[in-house]
Amino acid sequence: xxxxxxxxxxxxxxxxxxxxxxxxxxxxxxxxxxxxxxxxxxxxxxxxxxxxxxxxxxxxxxxxxxxxxxxxxxxxxxxxxxxxxxxxxxxxxxxxxxxxxxxxxxxxxxxxx
Amino acid sequence: xxxxxxxxxxxxxxxxxxxxxxxxxxxxxxxxxxxxxxxxxxxxxxxxxxxxxxxxxxxxxxxxxxxxxxxxxxxxxxxxxxxxxxxxxxxxxxxxxxxxxxxxxxxxxxxxxxx
Numbered sequence: 001x002x003x004x005x006x007x008x009x010x011x012x013x014x015x016x017x018x019x020x021x022x023x024x025x026x027x028x029x030x031x032x033x034x035x036x037x038x039x040x041x042x043x044x045x046x047x048x049x050x051x052x053x054x055x056x057x058x059x060x061x062x063x064x065x066x067x068x069x070x071x072x073x074x075x076x077x078x079x080x081x082x083x084x085x086x087x088x089x090x091x092x093x094x095x096x097x098x099x100x101x102x103x104x105x106x107x108x109x110x111x112x113x
Numbered sequence: 114x115x116x117x118x119x120x121x122x123x124x125x126x127x128x129x130x131x132x133x134x135x136x137x138x139x140x141x142x143x144x145x146x147x148x149x150x151x152x153x154x155x156x157x158x159x160x161x162x163x164x165x166x167x168x169x170x171x172x173x174x175x176x177x178x179x180x181x182x183x184x185x186x187x188x189x190x191x192x193x194x195x196x197x198x199x200x201x202x203x204x205x206x207x208x209x210x211x212x213x214x215x216x217x218x219x220x221x222x223x224x225x226x227x228x
Contacts, residue, residue, distance in 0.1 A: 004155070031213040043117070043204055043219025044156075051214070089155070093213045099144070099163070100172070101217070103155040 002027040004092050006104035014112055017080055021107045023073040023090030031095040035064050035075045038087040038106065047075070047088075080111045115139070117220035119205050125226045126195055134190040134223045138207030146208075146217065147180055147190050151201045159203075162188065163211050195227045 004025045013019050025033070032051045036044035048057040048064040050073070057064050061078045077084055090104040118137045126132050138145050147159040158172035162182045173179070177195075182188040192199055202224050206217040 034216070041221065043206070043221050044217075045219070046216045049214075049216070095213060099161060099169070099211055099213070100158050103148075105153065105155040 002092070002094065002102045004090055004102045004104035006088075006090050006107050008107060009105070010108040010110070012110045012112060013080055015080060015082055018076065018078050019080060019109065021075045021077075021088050021090075021109070023075070023104055025071050025073070025090070025092045025102070025104075027071075027092040027094050027102050029095040030068065030071075031093045033064075033066055033073050033093075034091045034101075035062070035073075036089040036091060038089060040086070044089055077109075080109075082111050082113060085109060085111045117205060117207050117218050119203075119220035119223050121223060122221065123224045123226075125228060128197060128227055129194055131191065131193045132195055132225065134192075134203050134225070136188045136190070136205030136207075136220060138186065138188070138205070139218055140186075141209070142207035142218070143185065143210050144208035144215070145182055145188050146206045147188070148204045148206065149201045150204055150222070156204065159190070192225075195225075197227045200225055200227045 007022045034049045035047045038044040050066045063076045066073045087106040089106040091101045093101040120135045143164045145162040148156040160180045161169040177193045180190045202222040204222045206219045208215040
């Protein structure tokens with residue numbers, strides 16, 4: 001069964017600090033991996049996408065990495081801001097066949113002033 | 114342009130009642146997904162529409178759940194005889210097409226509370 005596991009489940013950091021969120025997956029064959037940010041009461045919004053051949057992708061202060069051999073991804077947030085407080089969700093899509101992506105449960109990040 | 118919209122934003126209903134949740138996808142997007150998000154859980158796939166193809170209903174948890182998409186645009190998710198375990202946020206997402214590389218654009222969700 002395709003699975004996506006995220007850690008930690010929740011994280012509290014001080015404004016200005018960096019943090020790294022982890023995602024392990026078993027989805028195979030693998031097409032792409034996205035990180036989404038979901039603010040409270042809103043739908044998820046895509047931050048980055050990486051395909052099999054990519055191992056890093058940046059979007060401002062967000063940098064995602066991918067190791068397709070170990071099936072691991074991370075999302076690094078630099079110089080955190082209060083507005084980074086949200087749930088970060090790792091989503092993996094298989095190649096062909098099922099069009100259904102597999103979602104992780106998310107990491108809840110709280111940034112304190 | 115306008116994003117994905119969903120209505121109502123909140124719905125409180127009594128156990129046993131039927132509810133209808135509406136999704137207006139981005140214009141021109143041929144693919145549409147419904148998900149359920151319970152507290153502390155990942156998004157749970159419910160149903161997928163792609164163009165004029167038969168929908169993928171493999172995620173619907175019971176025959177109390179059904180969905181339709183009229184004219185390839187607006188979609189309605191119907192839950193009959195609601196139960197307390199149906200309480201969750203129901204999210205709709207649309208995509209430009211069926212390719213795996215396409216981004217899903219999500220609506221704000223409908224929070225359903227069954228009392």
